[in-house]
Amino acid sequence: MSDVDLTATADEGLVRPNLQRQMFEGRAIKNNLLTVLTWIIAILAAIPLISVIYMLLMRGGTRLFGAGFVEVLTALPPAGFEMGGGIGPAIVGTLTMVAIATLISVPFGIMAAIYLAILGPTSKLATISRFLAKVLTGFPSILAGVFVYAVMVVNFGYSPWAGGIALSVLMLPTVVLAAEEAIAQVPQRMKDAAFGIGCTRTQVIWKVVLPTGLPGILTGVMLAIAGAAGESAPLLFTALFSNYYIESLSAANNPTASLSILIYNFSGMPFENQIELAWTASLVLVLIVLVFNILARLFGQPKV
Amino acid sequence: MATKPFQQAGSSSTITRPPSGGERATDSMFRGIAYACAGLIVLLVIAILWQLSKEALPAIAEYGLGFWYGTTWDVNKEIFGVLPEIWGTLYSSLLALLLGGIFGIAIAIFLTQDFIHHKLALVFRTIVELLAAIPSVVYGLWGIYVLIPIIRPIAEWLHETLAWFPLFSTDLSGPGLAPAALVLAIMILPTVAAISVDAFRRIPYKVKEAAYGMGTTKWEAILKVMLPTASSGILAALVLGFGRALGETMALAMLIGNANQISLSLFAPANTLASLLASSFPEAGAVEVQALMYAALVLLLITFIVNVLGLAVQQYTVRKFEGKK
Amino acid sequence: MSAAAQTVATDTAEFIAEPYQPEGDTVIDCDVKKIFYGDFLAVRDSVVPVEKNKITAFIGPSGCGKSTVLRSLNRMNDLIPVFRFEGTVNYHGQDIYAPNVDPVVVRRYIGMVFQQPNPFSMSIYDNVAFGLKLNKFKGNYDEKVQKALERAALWKEVKDKLKNSGLSLSGGQQQRLCIARAIATEPDVLLMDEPCSALDPIATRQVEELMLELRERFTVGLVTHNMQQATRVGDTTAFFSVDISKGGRTGYLVEMGPTKQVFEDPQQDLTKEYVRGEFS
Numbered sequence: 001m002s003d004v005d006l007t008a009t010a011d012e013g014l015v016r017p018n019l020q021r022q023m024f025e026g027r028a029i030k031n032n033l034l035t036v037l038t039w040i041i042a043i044l045a046a047i048p049l050i051s052v053i054y055m056l057l058m059r060g061g062t063r064l065f066g067a068g069f070v071e072v073l074t075a076l077p078p079a080g081f082e083m084g085g086g087i088g089p090a091i092v093g094t095l096t097m098v099a100i101a102t103l104i105s106v107p108f109g110i111m112a113a114i115y116l117a118i119l120g121p122t123s124k125l126a127t128i129s130r131f132l133a134k135v136l137t138g139f140p141s142i143l144a145g146v147f148v149y150a151v152m153v154v155n156f157g158y159s160p161w162a163g164g165i166a167l168s169v170l171m172l173p174t175v176v177l178a179a180e181e182a183i184a185q186v187p188q189r190m191k192d193a194a195f196g197i198g199c200t201r202t203q204v205i206w207k208v209v210l211p212t213g214l215p216g217i218l219t220g221v222m223l224a225i226a227g228a229a230g231e232s233a234p235l236l237f238t239a240l241f242s243n244y245y246i247e248s249l250s251a252a253n254n255p256t257a258s259l260s261i262l263i264y265n266f267s268g269m270p271f272e273n274q275i276e277l278a279w280t281a282s283l284v285l286v287l288i289v290l291v292f293n294i295l296a297r298l299f300g301q302p303k304v
Numbered sequence: 305m306a307t308k309p310f311q312q313a314g315s316s317s318t319i320t321r322p323p324s325g326g327e328r329a330t331d332s333m334f335r336g337i338a339y340a341c342a343g344l345i346v347l348l349v350i351a352i353l354w355q356l357s358k359e360a361l362p363a364i365a366e367y368g369l370g371f372w373y374g375t376t377w378d379v380n381k382e383i384f385g386v387l388p389e390i391w392g393t394l395y396s397s398l399l400a401l402l403l404g405g406i407f408g409i410a411i412a413i414f415l416t417q418d419f420i421h422h423k424l425a426l427v428f429r430t431i432v433e434l435l436a437a438i439p440s441v442v443y444g445l446w447g448i449y450v451l452i453p454i455i456r457p458i459a460e461w462l463h464e465t466l467a468w469f470p471l472f473s474t475d476l477s478g479p480g481l482a483p484a485a486l487v488l489a490i491m492i493l494p495t496v497a498a499i500s501v502d503a504f505r506r507i508p509y510k511v512k513e514a515a516y517g518m519g520t521t522k523w524e525a526i527l528k529v530m531l532p533t534a535s536s537g538i539l540a541a542l543v544l545g546f547g548r549a550l551g552e553t554m555a556l557a558m559l560i561g562n563a564n565q566i567s568l569s570l571f572a573p574a575n576t577l578a579s580l581l582a583s584s585f586p587e588a589g590a591v592e593v594q595a596l597m598y599a600a601l602v603l604l605l606i607t608f609i610v611n612v613l614g615l616a617v618q619q620y621t622v623r624k625f626e627g628k629k
Numbered sequence: 630m631s632a633a634a635q636t637v638a639t640d641t642a643e644f645i646a647e648p649y650q651p652e653g654d655t656v657i658d659c660d661v662k663k664i665f666y667g668d669f670l671a672v673r674d675s676v677v678p679v680e681k682n683k684i685t686a687f688i689g690p691s692g693c694g695k696s697t698v699l700r701s702l703n704r705m706n707d708l709i710p711v712f713r714f715e716g717t718v719n720y721h722g723q724d725i726y727a728p729n730v731d732p733v734v735v736r737r738y739i740g741m742v743f744q745q746p747n748p749f750s751m752s753i754y755d756n757v758a759f760g761l762k763l764n765k766f767k768g769n770y771d772e773k774v775q776k777a778l779e780r781a782a783l784w785k786e787v788k789d790k791l792k793n794s795g796l797s798l799s800g801g802q803q804q805r806l807c808i809a810r811a812i813a814t815e816p817d818v819l820l821m822d823e824p825c826s827a828l829d830p831i832a833t834r835q836v837e838e839l840m841l842e843l844r845e846r847f848t849v850g851l852v853t854h855n856m857q858q859a860t861r862v863g864d865t866t867a868f869f870s871v872d873i874s875k876g877g878r879t880g881y882l883v884e885m886g887p888t889k890q891v892f893e894d895p896q897q898d899l900t901k902e903y904v905r906g907e908f909s
Contacts, residue, residue, distance in 0.1 A: 017738050017817070019723055021731040028731075031521040038419065041410040046431050048490045052438055052446050059449075111341035119338055129345040131615065136349065138544060138611040140551025142578050146585070146600045147352045150359045169348065176345065200323050200331040230439025233553035233578070237585045260441045260554070267445045267558060275449075282442045293437050418710075510747035514807070516708055518760050518814075519737030528763070533750045624750075 059276060060283030072280055077243050077262065083273055087281045089245045089257040093160065094288070096246060097239060097258060098229050100164025101171050106221055109175030113217075114205055116176065117183035118191075130180070136173035144169040145234035153238055157253030160246055163239030167231060171224040178220020182213040215299045222296035226289045232260030241265060259285040356604060360597035371598055377564050377580070379588075384595035386602060388564040392574035393606070396481055396560065397549035399570075400488035404549075405542050407489070408496025412538075415497075416504040417526055436494035444558030447487045448479075452559070455482060459571045476571035479561035484574075487555045492545040499544060503537020503621065504530060536621040543614030551607045553578040577603040647896075648676040649885035651865065656681045656818055656848045657702055657739075661882075662716035664697055666709065671697050675882035677867050679818070684840060684849040686863030686888065688856060690903070693869040694880025699820050699852045703739035704732035720818075737764065740816035744823040746803035748795030748810070753778075753787050756795040756806055760814035773813055780846075781809035782839050801832025808839065812847065819843065820850045825858065837862050856892075856904070863888040868900050 022028055063072045071086050078085030112133075116126045148166040156162070186209050194204040210217075240255035241262070248254070259281045266278035323331070357364075363371070367384055374385015411432060415425050459476035466472045476482065511533060515525035531538070561573020562583050577599055585596055657679040664672040672694035679685045679702070687695040697706065704725060706712040717724045725735045737760075748756050757774045766773070774791075778784040783805040787798070795806055804824060811819060821840070825833040840849060840862050853859050859866050867885040871878060884891060884900045895901045 017721070017723075017734070019720070019725060019730045019734050019738075021729050021734075027521055027524070027733075031523045034523045035419070038410050038414050041407055042414045042428055045407050045411055045435070045493060046428070048446075049431055049435050049438075051450055052442065055446060055450055056442075108341050108344055111338045112345060115338035115342035119335055120342075125339070125342055125346070129342045132345050132349045134615050135608065135611050136345070138547045138551070138607065138614070140553065140578055140603055140607055142551070142553040142581050143352065143356070143600055143604055146581060146597065147355055149585070150355045150597070151351075169352075172345070172348070198320070198323075200327055202331040202334040203327070205334070226437060230437075230441070232439065232441045233582055236582055240586065260439060263441045263445055264554060264558065267441075267448055278445055282439075282445055285439055286437075286442060289437050289439060293433075508747070510743060510745045511749065513705070513708070513743055514747040514749065514810075517703075517705060517736060517741035517743065518763060518810070519733050519735075519740075520763060521733050524763060528759070529749055 056279065056283045056286055060279035060281075063276065063280045064283055072277075073284075076245075077257075077266075077277065078273055079243070081271065085273070085277065087259065087262060087277060087284065089242060090259045090262040090281060091284060092245055093163075093239065093242070093257040094229060094259045094285070096249075097160050097163040097167055097235070097256065098225060100161060101167035101228050102221070102225055104165065104168040105171035105175050105224065109172050109224075110179050110210075110217060112172075112176045113179030113183055114209075117180045118205060118209060119201070121184075129176075133173040133176045136169075137177065139170075139173075140233075141170055141231055142233035142236070145236055145238050148234070148238045158238065158240040158255040159252070160239060160249060160254065160256040163235045163256055163258065166234035166238045167228040170231060170234060171228050174224040174227060175220055178223065179213070179217045182216020182220065183209055185216060186212045218299040219296045222292045222299060226292035226296065229292065230260065230285060230289045232258070232264055235261055236264075259288075353604070356597055356601045360594065360601045363594040363598035364601075367595070367598065371595075372602065375564070375566065377584075377595075379592050382591055384592075384598070386577060386580070386599050388566050389575050389577045389580050389599065390602070390606075391566045392481070392560065393550055393576040393578070393603070396485045396488055396556065396574065396576060397546055399481070399485035400492055400549045401542060401546045402489075403486070404489035404492040404496055404545060408493045408541065408545065409500050409538060411493070411497045412500030412504055412541075413526060413530075415501055417522070417530065432494050432497050435490060436498075440491065440552060440554040441558070443487045443491060444555040447483050447555060447559040451483050451486060452476075452478060455486070463571060470568040471570050474567065474569040474572045477573070479559050479573055480571045481560060481567075481574045482570040484556050484560040485570075487559055488549050488552055491552060491555065492549050495548050496541045496545040499541030499618070500534070500538050503534040503541065506537065506621070507533050536617055536624065540614050540618035540621055543610060543617060547607055547610040547614055550610060551578055551603065553582050557582040577606075644881065644883075645674045646676070646882040646884055649678060649865075649867075651678050651680045653683065654681045655679060656721065657850075658717075658719040659698065659702060660717050660719075661698060661701065661714075663713075664694070664701060664706075664715070665711075665713040667711040670879045672869075672880045675867075675869070675880075677882060677885065679848060679850055680865060681848050682844055682846075683864035684844055684851055684862050686859040686866045687850070687852045687869065688854075688859045688866060688903075689869035689880070689883075690871065691854070692878065692880065693871040695852050695867075695869045696822055697880070698869070699822055699850055700741075702818075702820055702850060703736050703741055705736070705741060707732050737814065738816055739818040739820060740811040740814070742804070742808050742811050742819065742821040742824045744826050746800055746807050746827060748798070748803050748806050750794065750796060752792050753795050753798070753806060754791040757809050757813045759810060764814055766814075777809040777813035778806075780812055780839075780843065781805045782835060782842075783809055799832075801828050801835065804828060804832065804836060805839065808836070808843075812843065816847070818848045818850065822852045823854060824851070826854065833858075860888060860892055866891040868895075868897075868903065870899050870903070 071084060073086060073091065074088040075086030076089060077087065112129065116130055120126050144166045148162050152162045152165065190208055190212060191204055194208045235258050239258055242255040242257045246256055263278045263281050266274040269275065371385055373387050375387050376383045376385055415428060456476055459482060462472045463475045507530060511529060512525065515529040520528065556576050557579035560575060560579055562575050562579060563573035564575055581596055581600055584592065588596055655678040659677040661672055661675040663670060675698060677698060687699055689695045700706045701714055702718055714726055718726055749759065754774055757777050758770050761770060761773055775784060778787065783802060786802060795803065798806060825836050828836065837858065843849060851863065866888040868883045868891060869880050870883045871880045884895060884897045891900060892904055895904055
């Protein structure tokens, strides 16, 4: 460090390099500026989330966590200048339609994933289906509504089934791709072991592959459910909306309420009561979505 | 029976037996069902295309290509054109991509390039995932009651001082392009960030070592080595994020103002194909439904092309790294 | 002296190698007290001088810390968050671990070639020019790139395809490209961490010949798991070991000296065993 050393090397014609940190050199300044900028961006990105959560709790939470929470969760939506009221039919409607969508998309999705991951991973059909499943994940959700409208609503009217099927169109690719990935990650040695003792392919899949891949599959299913529960565009003209509880699943022309459409409808109303209910419904909807997201994480954790 | 010799070879003491007829039947049935389910995805896509085309056919025959560049949507006169919607869709999505892209890539860098302890990185990763989990309609509500009141004074000031500038040529009366594009940017940010994070993660550690070994600063390594190496993955992230923005419906239907006009102004109300469908479909008569089906087909085509493009870039990236490792 | 050292050597937890005092000038005087990864003590008490315009070979069994010591010489280990260095590494008399030293600058003077060829995903030309651009070199790039590739014995093979991707080359060519990239900026010292471990014998020989030529201009530190390689190219050899039999996992320097002496007349029993084990 002392200057005496310098002469020793300088004699040999070597310039002793300056290794000191140069705080105000161009490179260092640029480096630090960019780092600060990145921090700012990361923090800025968190602001909308914090704001959304704050608003949900402040405006939606007053009712949900207040004394009248039973009314809010069970009563029918208010009309016009009415006070009070609740979002009961919408909660039931959303859960019903998500259940229908799950019952349709999960069996089909897992079977398709089994084909894609094990039975014919490199076949032409698998290549095409996999690609189309990926295309479908980026598919505008409203088009699922348009499609189901043209196929079902025109003939049978609005119903929870139409809504559920529209949601299942959106869930299917998510389930297929997540399940395929989970199944493909089952180690080959496990499959080899099962084949090695003479299992048929079906037995290998049922007894080894599905149980091993189950956590991954469930994660995918939960994420698909979370996504479907928050969807609104595909329900707009398949389930439409209703102020009443679902009375029967078999009735023709049976418009059904959902939380997301309630939020959409109430958001534009000039009545403070309805707007407040829209926030309450948003909070409930976000909580439902969060529950499934948390479930997805729990399933996704490797078993110790 | 081919299994006979094995049965004879096994003495009475062995418990090994060939699969029963039932097991074989189940096996082939199971495989048949799996095959059919994989085919179902293909059938579904074909059905969607076919159904939309069929429903749109009368409108296609009636309005032809003029539908694409017509600027009026008048139910009473039965004049239908979607140029303002195509413009609004592309304009809002591009604005969202610009903002969401910059933020998404910056966050991907932030999360992957050793800026923060991995525990803090988990916090930020959770924030990004939560941003993706919030339903579109909730963003719409938030946009109406939080975002628009916040940006309105800013918009007013910009309009008053810089009215000559096309982007600020109108005032923000409430809903409009700016709040819509902002919310859209927030919504595509997680997509862009997640795919970009994958792209950065796929870069082998030795590349980073090589960069630092050459004496780069952190940002020189990021900008001159990591970013170019991840570029095709990031491109895929941007294209797929753009695709998402094009098809996004509810938040836009609530925030963009649903006005069939073409304006450069960030504060003017506009419309998109998806929000046109959302706002007009429930009350449409037979003729308008046909036109809306045509509009749906236009939206399908645009998003299909963008998504296929994005997926192609993404697959190219994966192959590039896995092929040459 | 040698008998005394040998008795000490049996108790490896205490053993500290006799510091090697080279005759020529040194570029780096490395005095490792302790190197930690988190709580794990990876290397202890090793004095390793690196002589000017010579090849200093680092040998020893797996896990003995030879790579760790080499990577401490240009602060590459700083990339690992839990890494901690105690001791001094004097580079031309300046301690590169002094608090105000910028590791980025250190790495520009002390370049590195890695175990796995790691060209950037850009053209051959851009790979070699990378360091020049980084250092804002104002001059004839073509000339510098050609010179570096010639020195790396790669010019003839790639001169017609400089625009091709660096990743399109074979493993041996990629490694020579990485050497060209490292020497293009004419650093003072070149550290090579098992540069031939991913290469076939022919490519290995080419790289070894290259090292001998590079010695004329650069000072080289070489980690190798291949003892023959150390005898073929090493001027000085540092032998590290780790005593697994006693449950230790900490590497340390056992012996350092001119290569010929270390291999033909080792002073320590451990060195003797290791050197013989490899040869007979």
